[in-house]
Amino acid sequence: MTENSSVFKNPLRHYIRYQPRAFFVGIFLLVITNALDGLYPLLIKIGIDQIETQQPLDDLGRTSLLLIAALTSLGAFRYAWRKNFGRFHTYAMEDMRQRIFKHFTTLGPTFFHKNQVGELMSVITNDVSSFRQAIGPGLLIFLDGLIYLAIILPIMFTINFTWTWQTLIFLPLVPFLINKVMKLIHINYKIAQDRYSELTGLTQETIGGIRVVKSYAQENHRTDLFCQASNKLEVANNKVALIDSLFMPVMEFGVTSGSVILFFIAANDLYSGAVTVGTFVAFHRYIQKMVWPVTALGLGFSYYEKGKASLSRIQAVVDQETDIPNSGTLDLRAFHKLEFKDVSFKFPGMDLYALRDISFQINAGEHVGLMGQVGSGKSTLVSLILRMYPVHEGQILINDIPIENYTLNSLRKMMVLVTQEVFLFSETVTRNIGYGLLQDPELSEVTRMTDIVNIRGEIENLPQKFDSQLGERGVNLSGGQKQRLSIARGLILTSPFLILDDSLSAVDTRTEKIIEEELSQAKKSMQQTRLTVAHRLSSLKNADRIIVLKDGTIEAMGTVSDLIAFSPTFRTIVSVQSSQEVISE
Numbered sequence: 187m188t189e190n191s192s193v194f195k196n197p198l199r200h201y202i203r204y205q206p207r208a209f210f211v212g213i214f215l216l217v218i219t220n221a222l223d224g225l226y227p228l229l230i231k232i233g234i235d236q237i238e239t240q241q242p243l244d245d246l247g248r249t250s251l252l253l254i255a256a257l258t259s260l261g262a263f264r265y266a267w268r269k270n271f272g273r274f275h276t277y278a279m280e281d282m283r284q285r286i287f288k289h290f291t292t293l294g295p296t297f298f299h300k301n302q303v304g305e306l307m308s309v310i311t312n313d314v315s316s317f318r319q320a321i322g323p324g325l326l327i328f329l330d331g332l333i334y335l336a337i338i339l340p341i342m343f344t345i346n347f348t349w350t351w352q353t354l355i356f357l358p359l360v361p362f363l364i365n366k367v368m369k370l371i372h373i374n375y376k377i378a379q380d381r382y383s384e385l386t387g388l389t390q391e392t393i394g395g396i397r398v399v400k401s402y403a404q405e406n407h408r409t410d411l412f413c414q415a416s417n418k419l420e421v422a423n424n425k426v427a428l429i430d431s432l433f434m435p436v437m438e439f440g441v442t443s444g445s446v447i448l449f450f451i452a453a454n455d456l457y458s459g460a461v462t463v464g465t466f467v468a469f470h471r472y473i474q475k476m477v478w479p480v481t482a483l484g485l486g487f488s489y490y491e492k493g494k495a496s497l498s499r500i501q502a503v504v505d506q507e508t509d510i511p512n513s514g515t516l517d518l519r520a521f522h523k524l525e526f527k528d529v530s531f532k533f534p535g536m537d538l539y540a541l542r543d544i545s546f547q548i549n550a551g552e553h554v555g556l557m558g559q560v561g562s563g564k565s566t567l568v569s570l571i572l573r574m575y576p577v578h579e580g581q582i583l584i585n586d587i588p589i590e591n592y593t594l595n596s597l598r599k600m601m602v603l604v605t606q607e608v609f610l611f612s613e614t615v616t617r618n619i620g621y622g623l624l625q626d627p628e629l630s631e632v633t634r635m636t637d638i639v640n641i642r643g644e645i646e647n648l649p650q651k652f653d654s655q656l657g658e659r660g661v662n663l664s665g666g667q668k669q670r671l672s673i674a675r676g677l678i679l680t681s682p683f684l685i686l687d688d689s690l691s692a693v694d695t696r697t698e699k700i701i702e703e704e705l706s707q708a709k710k711s712m713q714q715t716r717l718t719v720a721h722r723l724s725s726l727k728n729a730d731r732i733i734v735l736k737d738g739t740i741e742a743m744g745t746v747s748d749l750i751a752f753s754p755t756f757r758t759i760v761s762v763q764s765s766q767e768v769i770s771e
């Protein structure tokens with residue numbers, strides 16, 4: 187069992203063990219607070235009785251001083267237990283969040299394909315918060331209620347046994363009703379939250395895709411959609427508010443019924459002088475005080491139920507193990523040879539093969555091209571080299587050893603992939619280029635890389651040059667600029683094996699040619715091995731060999747002349763592209 191699974195199996199026990207002081211001191215202080223809170227009405231009783239029997243003012247003064255002392259220490263103890271308990275559950279929440287986030291980062295693409303971003307976000311935000319509410323305020327409220335009852339009930343029974351059971355007869359209904367109301371609130375709150383997510387999702391999508399919205403003249407349509415979502419949110423919020431307003435009447439119900447009953451049953455005793463007014467006032471005070479503990483039991487229980495549901499959602503995520511276990515122990519230190527041996531591959535959960543019977547070999551220092559129609563399996567093939575998915579049929583070997591035997595870290599340091607989908611972070615240009623490095627790269631190194639990918643001039647024209655912020659709150663780069671930056675990000679790692687997946691598709695042919703020359707120079711000086719996925723033949727001018735994929739299988743492999751002889755797909759590509767070149771010339 188991993189450390190995480192034991193933590194998430196019984197998180198309350200784990201966090202109590204981690205911070206026993208904050209937890210138990212918190213509870214101890216809570217008991218004292220409740221004891222003081224339960225006892226001070228007795229002082230009021232004494233005071234009133236002293237006035238009624240016309241005791242000396244000195245006695246009344248002493249009682250008043252005691253009352254002030256009791257109320258002041260009540261405030262101090264209340265503050266102290268909240269502080270202790272607060273530390274306990276806020277720590278638990280953040281620790282849990284960090285564990286879940288770390289777990290996310292260990293999982294492979296299959297997991298992220300299966301689980302939507304919104305759901306995962308909700309687990310790490312809402313569910314963790316509900317868990318905190320359950321082990322923090324929820325548990326506290328529940329304990330508070332119990333302790334309070336344990337202190338007040340005996341006092342009430344001691345004051346008057348018959349009054350107690352007769353006035354509190356309806357009170358057990360309160361926690362039950364509170365729990366029901368809270369359930370309704372939670373259900374409707376969840377609906378309101380979903381509506382809210384829809385609204386934010388719609389806003390985000392519209393703003394993100396505003397150019398497309400405008401080019402297709404969809405402004406009014408999007409506004410209509412927004413208004414509909416907003417109206418739905420209004421209805422949902424109103425419903426929550428309506429149910430919320432049931433809370434107070436339910437809470438008051440038990441007490442009011444108790445007070446009314448007390449008037450009737452105590453009247454005779456008061457008239458006959460069998461009990462003092464002080465006793466009556468104190469008892470009435472206790473009835474009022476009973477509202478809180480019974481409400482607390484209902485509330486605490488509903489927090490517990492909500493937290494339990496959230497915890498099971500958290501457990502469902504945390505229990506998902508990666509399908510690419512990092513169980514290899516070998517360190518991949520140098521690259522000599524990559525070999526695919528009869529590899530067939532289906533994406534997890536899919537019936538059709540994305541790749542079938544793939545066999546090829548790439549030796550150190552070679553430059554191999556990979557071509558094929560859209561969807562023929564090129565990106566799938568390169569993702570397997572980095573072990574993004576598990577391979578069950580055939581074998582992928584590096585230096586004659588199956589890739590599963592290497593540590594993932596050393597494998598991914600050795601084989602660097604510049605992915606087809608470009609993703610830059612909302613950070614500076616320099617930080618984006620040095621993303622794979624442990625430290626920020628030297629400026630000279632960054633400029634050298636930007637020279638190779640022929641983007642230095644464009645970066646230097648930005649207001650803050652290499653310190654310009656990219657992304658949402660920064661500059662927006664063009665598609666071709668983003669591609670070139672992402673090549674620089676891969677190149678700066680100077681890894682022995684570089685894979686470029688369609689990385690120059692958004693760059694014009696002239697720039698492509700310049701970059702290709704630079705990359706070849708760099709490759710030679712680094713003695714790098716390269717696998718280049720491309721659609722254009724011009725990108726593969728310097729390749730020693732080209733592999734042509736068709737519908738997930740290798741159609742042919744070899745030099746350009748070999749391919750012209752044996753690969754119909756290649757012939758089609760060449761004939762279409764050479765006629766385009768004629769047109770462009």
Ligand SMILES: Nc1ncnc2c1ncn2[C@@H]1O[C@H](COP(=O)(O)OP(=O)(O)OP(=O)(O)O)[C@@H](O)[C@H]1O
Nearest residue numbers: 299533536540559560561562563564565566567606
């Ligand atoms: N995560 C995935 N789950 C299921 N099927 C997938 C997944 N990714 C890709 N595919 C499918 O696998 C096939 C090969 O896709 P792949 O991305 O490897 O093609 P490609 O040759 O790189 O295409 P392109 O030239 O457009 O980049 C396609 O049919 C695609 O729909």
Ligand SMILES: [Mg+2]
Nearest residue numbers: 564565566606
């Ligand atoms: Mg692709």
